[in-house]
Structures are given as C-alpha cells and as structure tokens.
Amino acid sequence: MIERADQLVLNYVSKAADAAHGVLRADQRLDFARRLRARIETERGGSQDARQVARVLARFGDPMDLVEREARRLAAPTPAEAAESATRQLPAVVDEREAPPGVRVHRRLAEEHLAQERGYGLPFAGLRRVAMARANPMATGGRDARTIVKEHPRDAAAIVILVAAALLVPFHLAPLAIFPVPVVVWALGAAPVLFSESWNLRDKLLGIGAPMLGYSAGGVLVGGLRVGVEAGWQPFIEQFFDVSGTMFMIGTGLGVVWLAYRLLALDER
Structure with missing residues (x-):
C-alpha cells in the first residue's frame, strides 16, 4: 500500500530528525532532514512497495550514524566535502543488484552471521522484534511495534479481540442466546481478519x-482420553x-502468535 511505504520513509526521517535534536542547530537539523528525505526519494525511485522501501532504508543505516557524520562534516569540512553537492554528502547507497554475484553471496552470508549473533536468526525472530519499540531499522527492516500498530490498526484490533475471547473463558459468562460469550467475541475478531489484506488465505x-x-x-x-471408550456419552459430554x-x-494463543508473526514477516510473502 502507498500509505505504508510513505509511512516507512516518514518514520525513518523522523527518527533521524529526533536523533539530530541537540546535536545540530534547528536550521541545520531542518536542512539535514530535507536532504535526507530527498536522497531517500531518489533511491526509492518512486516505488510504492513497502518491502522495497524498507530495504532502501536499511541500506542507509542507523539514523544516529547519519547525524554523527553530518555533525563531523559541519564541524570540520574538508575541501573535498565542501565541493560536493548537498545530496552527495549523505552516505552512498549500494545497490545489491549492481554488485557482482560473489559479492552478493558473501554479503548475504555476513548478514546472516550478524543476524544469528544478534538473535534474529532464531525461529519466530520477528516476534522478538515486535517488542523493540525504538529498534534500529537495520535490525527490524523499518518495522517495530509502534509502526505495526500504526500501519495495521484494524488488524491489531482484531488480534486484541481474539485474545479477549480467550481471556473470557474462565469467567463462565451466561450464553448469548445459545452461543457462549467467548465464541461470540471470537466471531467479532474473526470477521476483520477474514476481510484483511495483510494476511493470505492460509494465514x-x-x-x-486454531481456536x-x-x-x-x-x-x-x-475428553475422550480422560473418560475412555467404555464410559458412555454422559461422562464424555x-x-x-x-x-x-x-x-x-x-x-x-497459537492462532494469535501465527497472525502476529505473519504480520511482521513481510519479506516472506
């Protein structure tokens, strides 16, 4: 979705501007954010694919590193840096498609090694990233808990409703007509999941x-294992x-974990 891709860019530039607060003057921070946004849009090439935009942002790196480099440039610019244009003063972005095959392979292996060291190579690693509300976009692909909720408010609400349905079970509430209350609440959460565009049919x-x-x-x-085959219908019921x-x-619980995991794992879709 276009809104999702634009939101990724806005979140990244906002993080960079926040990191520059107190490091750069107000006018310097405004100019830095403007040039960074322009450079991202250039590298983005008009793409509205959220996954492609996330990869572009990941190649820019940690916003704090960009701020530190900008502060060093402003403090002691070299003749070469002074001759460069404003957009050239930002770090160069490497397009993996232009790299030789051997370089791409070794780069991928290095990224996998770093991911394993940081714990992101473990099963369901996306669920660990959801707790990182201020995570480094290099580690999260531009996606964290706040970003997920902002981009998918209805999906997040549906997951909360499903959790609420499970939590109502121990209260033994009176049925609504002939339907148990947890089942009614489950249906309220299942409806937006069915009509969501964030998950495929299997998900x-x-x-x-699962519930x-x-x-x-x-x-x-x-129930059958607990009463055995000889006990009769009444004990079984x-x-x-x-x-x-x-x-x-x-x-x-299993269904919610799966939906949350697939909501994070955009690159696997």
Missing part, C-alpha cells in the same frame, strides 16, 4: 481456525465441556 484460516479446532477437535480428543474451554484458549 487467515490458521489464525482464526475452534482446539475447542472442537481438542475437546473431543482430550461432561469431560468435553470441562476441557474444551482450555483447548479453545490454547488454540487462540
């Missing part, structure tokens, strides 16, 4: 189907309703 089915699968299949399986709520909560 949607896994995310909202009901846990409730039905999990309840039947665990009692055991089913005794464990189905817990299985619903477990299924909801």
Whole structure:
C-alpha cells in the first residue's frame, strides 16, 4: 500500500530528525532532514512497495550514524566535502543488484552471521522484534511495534479481540442466546481478519481456525482420553465441556502468535 511505504520513509526521517535534536542547530537539523528525505526519494525511485522501501532504508543505516557524520562534516569540512553537492554528502547507497554475484553471496552470508549473533536468526525472530519499540531499522527492516500498530490498526484490533475471547473463558459468562460469550467475541475478531489484506488465505484460516479446532477437535480428543471408550456419552459430554474451554484458549494463543508473526514477516510473502 502507498500509505505504508510513505509511512516507512516518514518514520525513518523522523527518527533521524529526533536523533539530530541537540546535536545540530534547528536550521541545520531542518536542512539535514530535507536532504535526507530527498536522497531517500531518489533511491526509492518512486516505488510504492513497502518491502522495497524498507530495504532502501536499511541500506542507509542507523539514523544516529547519519547525524554523527553530518555533525563531523559541519564541524570540520574538508575541501573535498565542501565541493560536493548537498545530496552527495549523505552516505552512498549500494545497490545489491549492481554488485557482482560473489559479492552478493558473501554479503548475504555476513548478514546472516550478524543476524544469528544478534538473535534474529532464531525461529519466530520477528516476534522478538515486535517488542523493540525504538529498534534500529537495520535490525527490524523499518518495522517495530509502534509502526505495526500504526500501519495495521484494524488488524491489531482484531488480534486484541481474539485474545479477549480467550481471556473470557474462565469467567463462565451466561450464553448469548445459545452461543457462549467467548465464541461470540471470537466471531467479532474473526470477521476483520477474514476481510484483511495483510494476511493470505492460509494465514487467515490458521489464525482464526486454531481456536475452534482446539475447542472442537481438542475437546473431543482430550475428553475422550480422560473418560475412555467404555464410559458412555454422559461422562464424555461432561469431560468435553470441562476441557474444551482450555483447548479453545490454547488454540487462540497459537492462532494469535501465527497472525502476529505473519504480520511482521513481510519479506516472506
């Protein structure tokens, strides 16, 4: 989406401007932010693909590094730097497509090694990044908890509703008509997930189907194991309703984790 790509650029420039506060004068900070935005737009080449824009921003590096370089330039400019244009004073961006194949391979291996050292190569590493509200865009691809919520408010709200449905199970509220309250709340969260453009069909089915699968299949399986095959229907039904709520909560937890993970893992789509 265009708004998502533009928001990534705005967030990055805002972080750079915040980092420059107290380091550069107000006029210097304004000029720095303007030139940085112009350079990003040049490298972006009009792309509205959020993944491509995130990669461009990652190549610019940590905004604090840009601010420190700008401060050094302003403090003691060299003749060569004075002769450069304003946009040339920003770090050069390397396009991986222009690099030789061997360089691209070694660069990828180095990035994977650094990711493993930082813990981002572990399974479900995206879930660790969501807690990094002020994370380095180099590590998060321009995406953190605040950015996710800003870009996907309805998706985030749907996930919260699904969590609320699971948390209501232990309260044993009176049913609405014939439907248990947690199931009604689950339906309210499942609807926006189904109509969301952020997940593909498989992700949607896994995310909202896990709670009901846990409730039905999990309840039947665990309830049957607890009473055995010779106990009869009445003990089985009692055991089913005794464990189905817990299985619903477990299924909801797994579904929510999957939806949150896929919301972060844009590069895998």
